[in-house]
Amino acid sequence: MLESKPWLDVYPEEIPATLEYSSDPVQSCLQKSAEKFPEKSAIHFMGKEWTYKQLYEDALNFAGYLQGTLAISKGDRVAIMLPNTPQAVISYFAILLAGGIVVQTNPLYTERELEYQMKDSGAKAIITLDILYPRVSKVMPKTELQHIIVTAIKDFLPFPKNLVYPFIQKKQYGIVVKVKHEGNNHLLTEILKSNPQKVTAYNSDAEEDVALLQYTGGTTGSPKGVMLTHKNLIANTEMSEKWLYKCKPGEGSVLGIIPFFHVYGMTTVMILSIKMAYKMILLPKFDALTTLKTIEKQRPTLFPGAPTIYIGLLNHPDMKKYDLSSIEACISGSAPLPIEVQQKFEEVTGGQLVEGYGLTEASPVTHSNFLWDAPKVKGSIGVPYPDTDAKILSMDTSEPIPIGEIGEIVVKGPQIMKGYWNRPEDTKEVLRDGWLYTGDLGYMDEQGYFYVVDRKKDMIIAGGFNIYPREIEEVLYEHPDVLEAVAAGIPDPYRGETVKAYIVLKEGSRITADEINEYARKYLAAYKAPRLYEFRPELPKTAVGKILRRMLVEEEIQKIEEESKKHA
Template sequence: MSEHKQWLEVYPKEIPAALEYSRELVQQYLVDAKEKYPEKIAVHFMGKEITFKKLYEEALSFAGYLQGIGITKGDRIAIMLPNTPQGVISYFGILMAGGIVVQTNPLYTERELEYQMKDSGAKAIITLDILYPRVSNVMPHTELQHIIVTAIKDYLPFPKNLAYPFIQKKQYGIVVKVQHEGNTHLFSEIIKMKPKKLINFDINPEEDLALLQYTGGTTGSPKGVMLTHKNLIANTTMSQTWLYKCKPGEESILGILPFFHVYGMTSVMILSIKMACKMILMPKFDALNTLKTIQKQRPTLFPGAPTIYIGLLNHPDLKKYNLSSIKACISGSAALPVEVQQKFEEVTGGKLVEGYGLSEASPVTHANFVWDIERVKGSIGVPYPDTDAKIISIETGESMPAGEIGEIVIKGPQIMKGYWNRPEDTAETLKDGWLYTGDLGYMDERGYFYVVDRKKDMIIAGGYNIYPREIEEVLYEHPEVKEVVVAGVPDQYRGETVKAYIVLKEGSTVTKEELNQFARKYLAAYKAPRLYEFRKELPKTAVGKILRRNLVEEEMKKLEEDHQKQA
């Protein structure tokens, strides 16, 4: 540990420097909530409500079914769902069955899904009816043996459940009918079944995995972050401690952050179960629908990303809605603009602070204090309890003094076990228990940390991590593309947006629109470039390496010139 954790001197008295962590499995949180608050509402979903007792019973039925089809300790099971009750039930059911959860983005194309299923070796997947064709096409190329299918309507109240298929057909143009037979299973049939007595496996919370969370870098393909039960228990305990004014059994959390994103999974789903909060689930972010939901459901906690808060603040009907129930919001996934923080606090009367984390840390490592402590503008805050952090020189690896920029490295009980089947990548990222984040920043005299840039070229757009090389590889497959480099450029709404710089083959007449159509065939919509620029050549080093950073600097200079003209 660092010789002196100066940030502990600014901790409020309510937050201890060190915590005690229960040596239990993540699913125990649901057992405890069911015992203590059986009739309390656990999940609210578009008018449908489920108690903790019911949630536990359905997770138990699901776990028994999984064991019945051959799922055993350590098997990977994928969840490819938006935020729905089925996602929560599946998550805890998989853990109860002894499995490992593989969170999968429902926006994935077949190419992306196939890669993740192959890499994880998942044996089964839970998905929506409208995604069934996509999963079926991928299945023969993977180790998938079972597809469990659910539908949004399965957890809608009457009469919404009857109307939804018509809305779905209008919206997506398809209605998929699936039979409960062979290796295709209907979720709605599974949870009706009487729970079977589970085989109890000996699972070590410190060593055995609860989750494979896929992330990536600028080199190579996405990697599976191995998170143990202890990692998730530790981070959830830290988050609850940070929110010391919030009372178990009395709060409600707005669940807009997707659960396939590690921040949503920990700070909404697991924290809600641990604190016996009501989870108000929303399958996607829509500003008007969110304003209506806040006014009607009165959530007290609202973890989010800057794009969500910006979307609400810029809605023309904002003043018509009462958002005063909100006590606390911790913003993650991207930098939180100060003006957004201030305006959101004015509108709600609650507190909005910026935090920091990464998939490899379950994910939160730093946050600003929510209450009673002065605000530090532009800072990601201070390390969580039991979390050590320092700035090291990217040249020498030595610790840097306050104010000096270097790489942020972190140590703590929430840090991953490593990358799935990637010992070399693990050794490069984890050194002597320290996680090398790849983010450049500095620490001030009091122990507040600041992120200034990324060592790697990962793009964070709208809270999503996007990896340029993956997009470049797709665009290189277009027969008319000679050279391509992808970079994140500043964007007022998304923080960054994806821009592709293209050198076409001689004589080519391909258009931006054609390239965009091609990219969207192979990439999820949020990864596809929003901007295209054709160039005769790209900036390169003497050995031919494309200088991505030069292009980003050009964009920054253009932006600065535009601001000066407007001023």
């Protein structure tokens, strides 16, 4: 039974089992780094750099404007709808300094999605890009939004890129948006040029005060606002810092591709970088060639990412032309990391790439493989972080089950959310006696390493057999012609569900579905092997590169419904 913590026996001696956590709010990380490393570079963005002193001064200036001119007070929600840019970092810390709660918003949201999130959160103001202004302004009258703060990518680019970029933007998006600094519209450049207003300090309670409303993806229903406190975020950041014990404050740099509007990028790139006084090398979106060039030129030491990012780099035709040897450590999250991808990336960089695990509701990291000085188990999500407990419960009885058996992963620790915003019933469903019921299926081995087999909702039941998509995907990824693969259960009148594989082939491949099927059946039991295959040029993904299996299933259901209407 899973009553002990066997994983503590495999911890390297440098990682303590329990930590003393700071009771300071998240924004104190920036203040402390600015005091200790004022002239150190905090951000590199497309050739321009900001020191910690500059970053803190800009955040303070903006915080004063939020408090003074926009009347933002403690607990007010302020949304950020930006890609990874200096403005996103400045805005995040400014909101917290002003006493507000950050609402992270995906810049790809449609009007409908944006309206839902603004209504649900009750945000009073939003910081967004000029090209997104038309979308936000249409939504504004239907929500509690009172102010729109507008910025542009060009505003923070070096000369002459700042002059060239508007032409590139017009060609790419077909629009030029001009907003004046008046009324309910505010320009960030004007705010930062204005005379700083005094920031009024407020009483903070790191344990109780919410720092962030982070909305879950909504793949299984309406998105819910996860309430993460200052303590949640600080605890998870400090756990991550201990995990990276070979990394010294003020001596490293982090490649920031994972979006900050996703909690994984926000914690493991933005807050961790600020806390450790590292340089953040920001890229507003993932492009394989740009990323390869950036790594060679800027030489980042840490590279948190997602499997699709590492796959994209490994399969770029010019990958071998670039020096990636600066990378010392990568923790992959957001989706399962194929073993083949892990091995190849480590060969190319000479650094360590390990799989971790987490959820929005856990700030987000709960488990990771060790980077150094301890066993790294391929195919495993690793072991729980310091002060993090985890166990496997029976799906039928919710009782602990023996080692090696599959059940639901539940976790507990100081990084676990306060609850869902305005959703007490949903909170009760997933938070029980301090334990977070993840909805993920997995098992633990005798050493305390955990393995995720799939989400409870993604498990395929075909002909009475339980089939886990990840097991199928691991086999498909090992095929030399497969670039990306996802398996899903689609409705079947005889078996209940049947397994379908969606595959993106590597460039130039001519392999057929029959050949892939023959290969899969060598390594999978007959009931697990896909019955159907579909080749696609690309797979639907979230902004962080997680493949949207549910979207593929919904497409299949729609096809079946349309077909049945024809024959009705």
